[in-house]
Amino acid sequence: MKITFKSLLAISIMTASLSLHAMENKLIVVTSFPKDLTKEFKSAFEKKNPGLQIEMLKKKTTAGIKYIQETASNNTSDLFWASAPDAFEVLKGDKLLAKYTSSAKGIPEKVGSYPINDPDGYYTGFAAAGYGIMWNTRYLKAKNIPVPAQWEDLTKAVYHNHVGMSAPSRSGTTHLTVEALLQGDGWDKGWAKWKEIAGNFNTVTARSFGVPDGVNSGSFGVGIVIDFFGLSSKGSGFPVDFTYPKTTALVPANIGLLNNAPHPQAAKAFIDFLLSDEGQSILLDKKIRRLPVNPETYAKAPAGFPNPFKDSSIGAAVNFDVILSKSRYNLVNSLFDVMITYRMDDLREATKAIQDAEAANGDSKMITQAKALIAAMPITEAEAADPEFAKIFKKKRKKATDKVTGRQAEVEQQWDTIVKANYAKALELANKSH
């Protein structure tokens, strides 16, 4: 029964694609967005275009890219619809995206300091999102923990073991947050701050949704999340709240047309729809809660809804350098994993010891030394910026003659040795200091 149904469908698609002018009756979208978001757009667009059916192919951003790369030789998908601009950069770099510029009006060039659309026209921003801090109100109240406001707050001892975050290598948007702080505070100070915050981590989740999930259920109290996770959790009724710290990057969430898309007409119409007034308004839905890129849509927003086009404090502190971010993308992720994700226990233990030493008014020289050890980086910013070195982390050999020296596993192991020794020494010093 299934077979006949499917083959009938296939036949009807084929006949439909034969009739020229008509829009295709099918659209396949690879997306990392949750069902709560996709289903609203799907039903609204399908209502507008009777007979058209959208397939939402839900993949994690990383898996989505992998999927598109693996299937490129015989592409069946039309659109890639996800948050992180750098994910689109990867696809663009692999020549898997097609140019399309929507005719939609009223969309400014930048949100915060980030350009909304790809300057080359390969992908289009449809909503803005920024990283911030989300917390569980019941949790904080029960444990008598103050509500955090800035990234610095999360370095305080009171938050020890109460913070969650996902690894930047797992989630493109998390990467942006890490990179934003590195760009805002500088390489060494930025990493030092990240490690101070990470010392308070309860967990580093593998899925980016693991963070809001953990805060929602109360596994940990505070999460570093992208705004819509916080806003939509609140909208769904969880006892949680969200705020933007000063140093945050507002970045657009994007949609891009894939090369050789089987249904280009429908795909382009969908992009236009996203940017239309109707599409932008859907973003305000209480289970979605993303920042529209059309400033006029904010007129319909509920009270207290952040408006980056009015409130210039949101996302303005960092002048985000996309080129720099892209050049060291994998390297930063790998560093984060080596220093934080995979050495979580060592880091947490050393941080706890330092916090205890500080509370006990231990030898301040030794404490400073211990802190310096934790902050110490296995490589300098200059080294990280060396394109030859960064290549080790992106070895897609284009031709068989391409040669790269050094292997990622080799480099990571060197870093790990340094980091592990430093953490152990910091722990020892902190314990000795009081």
Next chain:
Amino acid sequence: MTSKAYKNPGQTLLFILIALFMLSFLVIPVVKVFYVAFIDVNTGNLTLVNFLDFFNTSLFQESFFNSFYVAGMSVIVATIISLPLAYFTTRFEFKGSVIIQSLGFVPLIMPPFVGAVAMQLLFGSNGSVNLLMDEYFGFTIPFMEGLNGVIFVQSIHYFPFILINLSTSLNNIDRSMEESAQNLGSHGMRLFRRIVFPLAMPGYVAGASLVFLKVFDDLGTPLLLNVNNMLAPQAYLRISSIGIDDPMGYVIAVILVVFSLFAMWVASLALKGKDYSTVQKGGGGLAKRKMRFWEKVIAYTIVIIILLAVLSPHLGLTLLSFGSIWSYSVLPDGFTPEHYVSIFEETPEFMVNTLIYASMAATIDIILGTAIAYLVLRSKIRFRHWLDYTAMAALAVPGLVLGIGYLRTFLGMSIPFGDMPLATWWVMLVIALSIRRLPYALRACTSALHQVSRSLEEAAENLGANKTKTIYRIVVPLMSGGILAGFVTSFATAAVELSATIMLVSSESDAPLSYGIYVYMQSAAGRGAGAALGMVAVVIVATGTYFSHRIIEKGRRERSLENNS
């Protein structure tokens, strides 16, 4: 030299067909994935340097150790759970046996990762149990922290493998084995240690090695509990990272498979020549005796505690599926049926797809299982045992590896009569599921065929039926109990499979339940709906398991009737 013995061309053809199937859908895809592990990224030549890197990297050493530790500890904890349950059901006339037999198997049919979500809510650092303990006793127990959490969830999920095998083994020990030891002066724990346990050992080893393998390869649970320092998550994280072409993920995949095969080989060595099934015709298992009152009290207490722990994921899932908001509290804030309403309105296709895929996969499994069992046990084809080995090796291949292998192998090909790539056709999902579950069905079919006496076939041939007729009219009907059991096992486990599914699903309308649960669970508002979908999966699979039990029991009763007459 020509042999005059009758050669059966049908068997040879069958052998070739099955071998081709296994080659295309298991061997080649896996080899395609493995190949990357042996490529030097700098030069493109074949190399072993990646494996050198693996063993030189402390993170991987640690991950390897952790995986090993977690798998080993899970076996131990699962044993601790299974031993008393198996002991009570096989040694006593114990009313609780029925509860144990029906509820003891339920954990297996929990979709992976869903159990972990529910367990977090109940046993997490701020889960119901710890909130209560903190309030009344002022301390908490870190059930779910780090590796402990993985061990806890895994042993609760997989202990039925040990329970089933151990119980069967114990039931197959003839009562005279025990009585002769008593007669010679042995009793109590000594008798158990020296006679009963060694005789039940083969069954135990079979179950324990399965638990070890499953835990060693499992991805979902550590991933959901945010434990990254294990082999399977490391492989997954590295393979699925953006834009990185680091071969380490594939190296880990190879190591996972090789090590699993090694573990299977060790287990089979340990089992060699130890078919201790000593039960005589008509004689049933160990002597069962009635429990004294205080024994009953102790037994029920232990059983209830264990079952509470074991069924806690289901309890948690039920609460979650009916709960409105559940955050940092012992119970959800309120209860509502709306999650169920929304899944039946929004996504009935998940359920329909699951039923179609799982039943198709299970059908393929029993056909292959019966055919392979027949070829192995009844034909004289030279390499017939390799079919068995290959099919069983599927047990050692993580779903993720198979999924990636399919994408690599079949993407270039188009489906018949269409221009869609083969890899993203839903039929491939069915085939992947059937390959993943073939080992279960094959074992069930093999043991069923073992019980069919050869003379029954010879009688049919003697009366003029050819091989095909004999198989169709004698062998298959006699195997039917085992075949059905194999069908249901394959069906039940295929229905909750995620790891291969998530790589291969190419459109939502083609997606099965487990994928739907995963998707729902990725949004704040979808948690309840995901749990509701999870409950639907549990109910579907539980119904299937229940019927398989009925069928197996019926078969057993019929057989024992024959023996008694």
Next chain:
Amino acid sequence: MPPLQTHSVGIELKNIDLSYGNTRVIKDVSLSIKQGEFFAFLGPSGCGKSTLLRLIAGFEHCQKGQVFLGDEEVSALPPWKRQVGMVFQNYALWPHMTIYKNVAFGLEERKLPKNEINQRVKDVLELVGLQDYAERRPNQLSGGQQQRVALARTLVIEPKVLLLDEPLSNLDATLRVHMRQELLELQRKLSLTTIFVTHDQEEANTTADRIAVLKDGIVQQIGAPMELYDHPDNLFVAQFLGSANVIQGTLSKQSNYTLFDDGKGMQISLQSSDIEGSKSIVLRPQNLALCEAESNTADLQGQVKIREFLGNIVRYEIQVGRQQLIVDEMYSFDNVPAETGSTVGLTINNDKIIIM
């Protein structure tokens, strides 16, 4: 020097009653077995003979009655404290242990010193002729060898009594005869009180000093084999031990003899007795003889229906009136057997007719 000591004792069962749920399996059984006696429980399957044996070993518990080993009442003792040796029907050798380990098990349970265990295992394996098989596993031995191991394993603990549960039933015919002789020899050598459970009357007859015939949980008769054969207490015993022609009819007293009439045309004159009325008579096949049909010594006339050549004897089934009688004749090569279908006369050895 005999390798084994025995502390053999007698066995006494008093008023044993045993039920499984509502089914009464053993009904008020009492019997006593003398020290050193070779005793057999004989009966069809389901008669309760194995249950009785298992009761003595301690694996079954009776609702009523007592079990004595020598002077000691053991009814409440668990199996492992009874010092009763039992050989199971399937031998119950543990497949995961070597022969040596199997045999040593009971001694190890008794915590004997290692060198003593060693010596005794060696001795007992020698006794059963398996000294070279110590390191083998049970599944590497033949049925007869397994049987000997089972016996050795039991004897090595120097049991007070030896219980054999159908020990020969898993062996082929030749081996069965050989093993039963071996068993008997060993029993005599050790003078060990032995109970042998069997459904095969030949086995019981050839080995046992005395036999208890059981049916439906009731002891039908106890006695030496020949005694049971010649003087069965009831039809069941008569038919179960050896072949028998049982004919129902009426006895009536005549002047100097007693006449048996089956009411269907068969009349036999018996030695004079006081017994009268509706009775059965039992004729053993060897107490009937063929003669010429017209011979005046013929007591009966009939037609040969079936003739079976059994080696030493020829067995006939003769149709007499409406009865079929079995007749055994010794066979020798100069003696021409009667043809199937022919009419023959039958002479009856009147002295050997058993009246029930």
